[in-house]
Amino acid sequence: MEQFLTFGVVGLTTAAIYAVVGSGLVLTYTTAGVFNFAHGASGMLSAFAYWQLAFGWGWPVPVALAFVLLVLAPAFGLFVERVLMRPVQALGEAERLVMTVALLTGAIALARWVWDPNTARPLRPFFADEPAIKLGLAAITGHQLLTLAVAALVAVGLWLLLNRTRAGTEMRACVDDRALASLAGASPQRASRLAWILSTQLAALGGILIAPTVALDAAQLSLLIVSAYTAAVFGRLRSLPLTFLGALVVGCLESYLTGYLPQNDYLPGLRLAAPALLLFLALLLFPHRRLRGRDRRLVRVPLPTARGSGVFAASVVLFAVFLVTVLDEEGLISYGPIFSLGIVALSYVPLAGYAGQISLCQLSIAGIGAVVWGHLGAQGQLWALPVAVLVAGIVGALIAIPALRLSGIYLALGTAAFAVILDRWVFTLPSFEILGVRIALFDQGSVEAAGPNLFGWRLDSDTELLLLAAVFLALASLAVAWLRRGSFGRSLIALRDSEAAYATLGGRPLASKVLVFALSAAIAGLGGALYGMQQRTVTAEQFNLVANLPIFLVAVIGGLGAVGTGLFTGIAFVAPPHLLGHFGDWAHDVSTLMIALAGMGLAHSPGGIAPRFRAEWTPLARDRLLLPVTGGVLAVLWALYASDLIGGALFLLTAVAVGTALRIRATARLEGLRPVPDPVEWWGLRRPWRTEDREVIARGLAGSK
Structure with a gap:
């Protein structure tokens, strides 16, 4: 008693x-x-x-x-x-x-x-020197x-x-x-x-x-x-x-x-x-009241073109090739997660960007993908990778069950709680058996992850794993862009705009939510498996809620509706700590603080940086004269840097200066050649009808109400 x-x-x-x-x-x-x-x-x-x-x-x-x-x-x-x-x-x-x-x-x-954080700071309780007060059998300080x-x-x-x-x-x-x-x-x-x-x-x-x-x-x-x-x-x-x-x-x-x-x-x-x-x-x-302040001032989701998506995917692979030619072994280890964590960040695009479902547990799901690969792919078995993706997708579908009745703040709280449950309890469990099947997670320690065996070719070096992650990021970006252009992507955006209207027009909100949660979780599981391969050994602490928040923030800063958010998040999350690491161990905290400050500037760019970046550089990508010139200049600079004829700082500054100058020139050329746009009433008469015209008109009518 x-x-x-x-x-x-x-x-x-x-x-x-x-x-x-x-x-x-x-x-x-x-x-x-x-x-x-x-x-x-x-x-x-x-x-x-x-x-x-x-x-x-x-x-x-x-x-x-x-x-x-x-x-x-x-x-x-x-x-x-x-x-x-x-x-x-x-x-x-x-x-x-x-x-x-x-x-x-x-x-x-x-x-x-x-x-x-490595210094202990004990805090004395109030009235610590006073004796406890007896209350029957109990005492109170x-x-x-x-x-x-x-x-x-x-x-x-x-x-x-x-x-x-x-x-x-x-x-x-x-x-x-x-x-x-x-x-x-x-x-x-x-x-x-x-x-x-x-x-x-x-x-x-x-x-x-x-x-x-x-x-x-x-x-x-x-x-x-x-x-x-x-x-x-x-x-x-x-x-x-x-x-x-x-x-x-x-x-x-x-x-x-x-x-x-x-x-x-x-x-x-x-x-x-x-x-x-x-x-x-x-x-x-518990029953919950309708959330306050749920206005419909939604950020427009950009529609990627087939050509632009292909160019972006190729750029991801070329960027990876550039990294493996100029980085040493330590640099490959440091910057390799750009692509695997970029895949994890890309999982936010269909879920939060298209469907409007807020999730704070994507990195935890990536941890599930890493664990499954670590245990089943210990010898590099290639079949373990789709299994890891499948298991992560099943977990995402299970998370979607509470999402069927939660939204907004409640959904964010629910997914955050799920991440904490995984981190504090599930990931700490020792191995156990269910129906004779042994299930092991982190097993109260760490999990080793090896590279895959690709048709007899063992991918185990840092260079090979970086290129593999980059190829998967390019393919995943193409898949997400294809999703946005397809009927299911349009359905998800309609679901985000209005669940009631979506259901009235024949849509199935419950099925769509389950599918998009499973899809985004599968993408996160793929990123987690690749991240485990690159890290060689992973622990539960790498996938907790606190580690997930900066990735979520960078994805929001990049733009949750933009396919390029994956690569942007990988670079913005991974590069600054290592660039600042030369100045001391505090670099990681400073880089995280910079991410937070950028997130606090959301009001100035609610659509994200990636769409603005795309809009600014599209004229150069479409210029048939200046685009080859840009590629040639960058190739020459690349060769000079790889030959140690110029330093990294000079290469970076020159590349940025040349690219910016040519972008400005391409924009000026486009403005000079751009015809006066036809009024909406003449679309389909003075110019051919385009697939995206219907969506543009519908959004214009919705915005005028």
Whole structure:
């Protein structure tokens, strides 16, 4: 009984922290329509700042605490609301989600850059020198008692704010109808600003209170708030009392699993994954209100031409050939994942770009592909590669089952929870048997992956594996471009635009979702298998949620609807850390921070960089005079560099300068030769009718409504 009460006290204390943090999530969502994925990161930064002030610089604890809660946290909340969220407020739910994911990624990278993760930073609990208070058979420490008191004060304070003050009334009015509240004299912008300040302060409170009980680690502290996500979902992202109830369930569940979970090799990860598993179940079982702010300001998906897709695929292979001729063995190892991770990023294009389904677990599915190849293709058996792709596709189809009733934020939360479950529990399992079939994942360690045996030719060198990955990226890009041009691609875009209209016109949304999830997962599984071959040995940590977020961000920056996003993501994700690596070990965190900052600039280019890049360079690709000149100049520079007659910096600068100059010239030539376009009314009369004209007219009519 004493043990039961002790774990109950711990569970209540943890629940109090989750309730405080979860209430901040509900505040920002109900007033601003933003589910803040970076909410936990705000608490993490506050905990690090508090440690720095109180223990690093020796400030008095009350002064450090007041400075963090009353100065730093409100300033950070105002910065996020004014600089980051307000510019994307009109873009739609997906863009706001991406902005908070960018903020989460940037906060983790910033914390790792400023505070060395290899240095221990113990944080003393409050009232650590005071004796515990006996409550019958159980005892409660001063820190636990303070945590419970803070949660109670937060509950009372939020109730008084929302029900007894003008500011609270204004916030509740904006929840119901922002436009109507504005007509009645309320200010949605002021309510949103206040909500962001309070939310950040609550996250800071939660981060400071929970930090003494766990390691002061950037990623761990940020993802601990997955439990707060669960509490917020219990409250359906609207109800503070239900959020507190959900926090109580999650906190007690974690505590009692720690004390009473049987000790064996299969269950320890279950305790770590329990909040994510509970979040997943809550998303599936609870009814959810219609998501707010789901406007139809969707980014246009470019239609790739057959010629352009072929040129791009050839360019991918030529780029790989260029790399293997100029890089040494170390460089091949460093830059080889450009193409395999590019395939993983390409899996976002049909799923998120065409169908509008947000997934945060693509890299985890790639880990499944790597594991299957590592075990079945240990001797290079070529048949193991399609099996790895097939298994990944089946997993994607299973993930699509909850997607049949989830969308937007709920789908993003569900796929993030799935990634956490894989990382914390499934990938940590030892081998086991089902119906006599032995199943092994990472087997509590690492998995070795060898190159394939291609009709008697063993591809095992870094050069061969890089070229193999490049060929597969080129083929996968062609397949995705063909998908976009086909009837299924048009169906996916119609599904993204309006599920109701798609179903009314005879489409089958459920079947389409399952197919696109399976297809994108199969592509990710292929990329994971190739990545495993190039890395030789892979571990579960390489495929967790934190590792997935930067890849997702770079894919969004490139443009989720563009086929070239795969190559763009591979280059932008892999190259900067190695280019900056000469300056120190901090290069990886700085490159991740740069990716996050680029993601925060999404408002300036919601369509992505790849379509803009394509539009700018298309005139040169179509110029029959200047295109051969460009190829000839680059070939000469390539030969000079390969012969060590010029250095890498000179080669790069000259190639960029020549290419840019010829692109500008080609654009000017095209503008001079371009005829005046025919009006829409004369399409099919003055010029032949084109296949894409129907889609252009339909989108123009939809945009004018």
